[in-house]
Amino acid sequence: MKKKIAILAASLWTLSTSTLADTVIHAGQFFAGTGDTLQSKMTLVIKDNKIASISKGFKAASAQDTLIDLSDSTVMPGLMDMHVHLSSQHGGPQTYLERYTLNEADYALQAANYAQKTLLAGFTTVRNLGDSYNETVALRNAINKGVAAGPRIYTAAKSIATTGGHADPANGMATTIQPDVGPRQGVINGTAQAREAVRQRYKDGADVIKITATGGVLSVAKSGQNPQFMEDEVSAIVATANDYGMTVAVHAHGEEGMKRAIRAGVISIEHGTYMDKEAIALMKEHGTYYVPTIMAGKFVAEKAKIEGYFPALVRPKAAAIGPLIQDTFGRAYKAGVNIAFGTDSGVSAHGDNAREFGYMVEAGMPPAKALQSAMLNAAKMLKIDDQLGSLESGKLADIVAVKGNPLEDISVMNRITFVMKDGAVVKQ
Template sequence: MKKRLMCLSALFVLQPLSASADTLIHAGKLFTATSDSLQSNMTIVIDGNKIVDVKKGFEKGGADDTVINLKDKTVIPGLMDMHVHLSSQQGPGSYLEPFTLSEADYAFKAANYARKTLEAGFTTVRNLGDSYNETIALRKAIEKGIAVGPRIYSAGKSIATTGGHADPSNGMSPALRPDVGPEDGVVNGIAEARDAIRQRYQDGADVIKITATGGVLSVAKSGQNPQFMNDELKAIVDTANDYGFTVAVHAHGKEGMERAIKAGVTSIEHGTYMDEETMALMKKHGTWYVPTILAGEFVAEKAKIDGYFPELVRPKAASIGPLIQKTFGRAYKAGVNIAFGTDSGVSAHGDNAQEFALMVEAGMPAAEALKSATIAPAKMLGINDQSGSIEKGKLADIIAVEGNPLENIQVMEKVVFVMKDGAIFKQ
């Protein structure tokens, strides 16, 4: 009996294993994000959720392989938007939503907008602020396959000071105003600043978002005054570093921006009033710039409509909005590190790719604009070893468009194929 078992075991070991089937993408044009040019007639070989090879020519593949014909398309790495708000979308009724919507309402809105974002070709996003940690829950649901959307890096609730840009009690009657603190994203002083970071760690956030200056859409007078002291910013960054967080900073005004840069934050969002001195400081500290030109254009246009914004907001939208594209153009020429971001949720979700044309119009070459939405954000997030380009060993996040984006960047606004993690979501 013992001899028979040994023979059966030997037969099992010697039995050849069947090779797993691959997915082959035949790309007529390929932008890998590792160079500024397109390659022609390429094959991307995918096994599961990983790219295992990128070959010249159209490989035939085996009998069990799946071949995806994109020979008449331009294939690009999945796009990354580093500034979105998935659970909201700006409109004349937006300022009433905190009084009329529940946590569940925000969660369903987020799920809807996440799907639109993925179908627009954005396979990874940073969600920089929500109301009830709904995008943390959505991230988990997407990871488990029970919801559809991009890979989400969520900040949970943004952190502000009392009356600051992300204070959820702004604009409320004193009779209705809630008592908000670090858990709600409102801090004053070093201890509360540290508390807020630890709270977000407990909540399951991926990144930290703070509002270092006034903002456009908050019901508060100033759109650019500094709103954190230096010791508070240091406490935030030091604590975030302890917990492995990067720190994204909403900032329009120069002083608030420069305090945050010196404290060691990861990125400046919007950056409207940065000047040459600020840009030099960003280059010195390696700080990233996420411009959100589309949001600026959107609010400037809507400020012309009577009743669209509260009267306290309207002049800020009219004055700050149009400046962001000019700031972006100067920052690009100065050599500041730039990562693509739209602030979608101000403008409509799914329209994210309209940012590309605004970047090119301001002086950034199309290839650099594409890199700003692929390999550059991956570097900023520290995931460029697994995402951001079409290379062997990277995740199979791949999209395709009609036409040549290096000749006409607006083709990016009509994505016809989306693959995320090796699974097809649009074809």
């Protein structure tokens, strides 16, 4: 009996000490995400999946703790990309054939692959703005359950368009094979269908709503910038989304479409290519975020030079719109518009997301502000800044690190050497 009691006591002691064990990180340089400077020699203590404490100097770890030595690195909050499409990646002419050859499972498996690449690139949270078959709803759930690896996903499921609009899945098809699409498939006309489409996305498990308020570049349709929603339709979408606790992200290149959306109370404008002074003033008045996606513009502008890479209807749009986005971003930033980081990855390659930082800095944004756009700014836009977006005690332990100083050389962000998500190390 005494022996059994001793064994039980030893087992309980082992369980209690393992439960009490922490992860201790020594950070040579530390960027909290709340300021514009680095701090030197800091210690972070991670308990379970949260930051328990942050202190100056390298504090010793106890025998049962795990010590992670990043004394030669700059430690930062996990990065956030507010505009990705995890289900696909543009690869030229064959991309337009995939809707005829791929099934739901194919898109889901592609999404799982690209999600892993995104996480290993240091992006621990993403906003996925458009599926084919709600595949990132399933992927989000799988990641949350721990049966798949990837970033924390906030998904719009299938985007909402009007008939013939940028996200109409029947665009470019012969009339003999065009599917019958409606609010369930994300195609609406009028306020009643607008409300129905939002409610369907709620039913499908979406976290946010995404609409295509103007024409787009890659859709097989003539205009890349015309307004495609009436103002009452956008207002109906925003009001219904608000009832269900969701915000509305808006694809928009043309100024009229984005103005209608801003006045309706959307959370963000994506791309914003032809943003004018009135649109900028409206964004500042309403607190609307701008998600620039400069990388996507660079990508399509470059590929438009290649004969046959895009369909004939797409190529002139890509050549005209793509080169303008970086300049629009520079003007918007200087005017004081709220900026949240976003790449439109899936147009460009997944895992290259951090290249966007370089383009932002080129356009006049200081490196610290560019980083914050993918940290606290993005978290505020998602309304999760009480949990993520900065390195502070009590917040979730999403942490990344690079060798070098990103405030002096922003290109080091392309070489993430350490990733922790929710207290678990996924890259070291």
